[in-house]
Amino acid sequence: MDLIIGNSSPIRRIKELICQVVDTDLNVLICGESGVGKELVALSLHNLSKRNKHQIVKVNCAALPGELLESELFGYEKGAFTGAVKSKPGKFEMANQGTMFLDEIGDMPLPLQAKLLQVLQDGAFARVGGLEEINVNAWVIAATNHDLEQDVQKGIFREDLFYRLNIIKIVVPPLRERKEDIPLLIEHLLNKHQSVSKGRHITISDRLKKIFSEYYWPGNVRELENYVRRIMVLGDSDALEEEILKRMDVSTRECSTSEIWAPDESLLNSVLENCKQEAQGKFPSLKEIKKKSVARIERIVIEEALRRTKGNRKQAAQLLQISYKALLYKIKDFKVKMPQKNPEEVLELKLPENTSFI
Ligand SMILES: Nc1ncnc2c1ncn2[C@@H]1O[C@H](COP(=O)(O)OP(=O)(O)OP(=O)(O)O)[C@@H](O)[C@H]1O
Ligand SMILES: [Mg+2]
Structure with a gap:
């Protein structure tokens, strides 16, 4: 739980939800914009659960094309396709007794969604090119920055799979909606990346903190983390201030109060x-x-x-x-x-x- 920094009410609510959900084995769907901390929530869920003696295995469903993703998730038998010179277990098998974290689930191709649904229903599947049924007991946590309900309406995400995954939904709000967490996050990130400052004591000026508190944060906590790291390495707060102000100006220029x-x-x-x-x-x-x-x-x-x-x-x-x-x-x-x-x-x-x- 200590992984998740923040004391704003949405973050406190998320921490509470995590405590309630841990060890229930109910599927969890984590939603939120890119960089808000979805993976961190998945890690916290796993770390606090009884499954923490086993692995949390992550698969990024957006990173691989359909067929490769299928063999990554479910493994394959020797000869299943050209180049399959020996059998290989998939990530679901590796996650047995532990947690399967399906990241970017909204990008999973439709045919694979059907196979995943079957695993969620029966706890069993066959490797690619295999006949033997393999049973797994993995806690399934999925994350997405898509609006899956809208994807269901568009016909690009299976409705039955959506309901299976969406038993517990944790929505991580964007950083702009919990700006009171920024000072704590800055402090945490300065500690986290201490090694890059090579022993120098780095602080973030009050001026920059004020700019941060007004900024829109399209890249959320990841963007904040990148800025903190950059300052720790380059020490160029002034240049960063200017850049962010310019960015804020572009998005609000056409909307100054008088206009x-x-x-x-x-x-x-x-x-x-x-x-x-x-x-x-x-x-x-x-x-x-x-x-x-x-x-x-x-x-x-x-x-x-x-x-x-x-x-x-x-x-x-x-x-x-x-x-x-x-x-x-x-x-x-x-x-x-x-x-x-x-x-x-x-x-x-x-x-x-x-x-x-x-
Ligand atoms: N509340 C938080 N406390 C501490 N660190 C955080 C918090 N939220 C996010 N981070 C850090 O910000 C970075 C991005 O977080 P994470 O990868 O969990 O986001 P994400 O929502 O999964 O992003 P994406 O959708 O792009 O995959 C990570 O380095 C993570 O450790
Ligand atoms: Mg992520």
């Missing part, structure tokens, strides 16, 4: 007109008009934010000061149109005069 667009009266009036028309002449109830107006205005503002960020949803979420996930839901719910990739359109700050609301 923030807000709906004016004529726009609100036309929303009202629209609602009236929809209510077929009757005057709509205040509740109804409030709901519809807010949804329509949100859609317009989201489309505007997406235009300004050239369709980059992470940056748009930052502009709108909502979480990335909330933005994805809103895009879906309000049927938001993604901008066309036309740079001139992106720079256009005003809304078109004849904006339609439907």
Whole structure:
């Protein structure tokens, strides 16, 4: 548990969940953006479980093409394919009594998902080119930065496998949503990488810490770790400060406070007109008009934010000061149109005069 640094409420909740789940053998699905610490959660789960006397075996499902991934996971028998000069056990066999960590599960090809489902159901499988049934008892923990529910809807992830894996879901939030953890993480990372500073005492200036607390952290804790290591080796805090400020400036330049667009009266009036028309002449109830107006205005503002960020949803979420996930839901719910990739359109700050609301 000491592996996971942080005292923010989401991190405390994750630590609690880990304690509750350990030794239940229920499949765990760890979700979160890249670099948030999903692998660390998987390691903590294994280390705290009774299975810690055995191995935690990791397979990165995005790193290998389908057939290679199959033989990596399930092993193969001699002669199964050209080059299979002797039999080889797969990672599932190695994880017997221990933990199987399936990283980037969202990238597993569909045919292999079927075989994995079978292992999860029966605890048994056959090596590639083999007939003998091999039984395994491994705790299966999977991780992904995909929205698997959306992948299921798109037909690229099996629904039955999703429900099998998703018995316990641990969502690791992005660093931007738990910035209070940054000082503790910095301290931890300075200690962790002590050896690279060759005995010099390195500190991070208050100025840089302040910049860190305002930054958007698209690469999450991994990005923070890379900056800390860089400072420890190069001692170039000033250059780093400038780089990060520049990056922050690019994503917020088109949205300085004076430029923030807000709906004016004529726009609100036309929303009202629209609602009236929809209510077929009757005057709509205040509740109804409030709901519809807010949804329509949100859609317009989201489309505007997406235009300004050239369709980059992470940056748009930052502009709108909502979480990335909330933005994805809103895009879906309000049927938001993604901008066309036309740079001139992106720079256009005003809304078109004849904006339609439907
Ligand atoms: N809460 C934390 N405390 C200490 N170190 C952390 C924490 N979160 C992440 N790290 C460190 O940040 C780096 C990235 O973490 P990790 O590899 O677990 O992320 P991930 O979510 O699996 O990323 P990816 O999706 O890119 O594989 C690692 O070096 C890890 O040790
Ligand atoms: Mg990982």
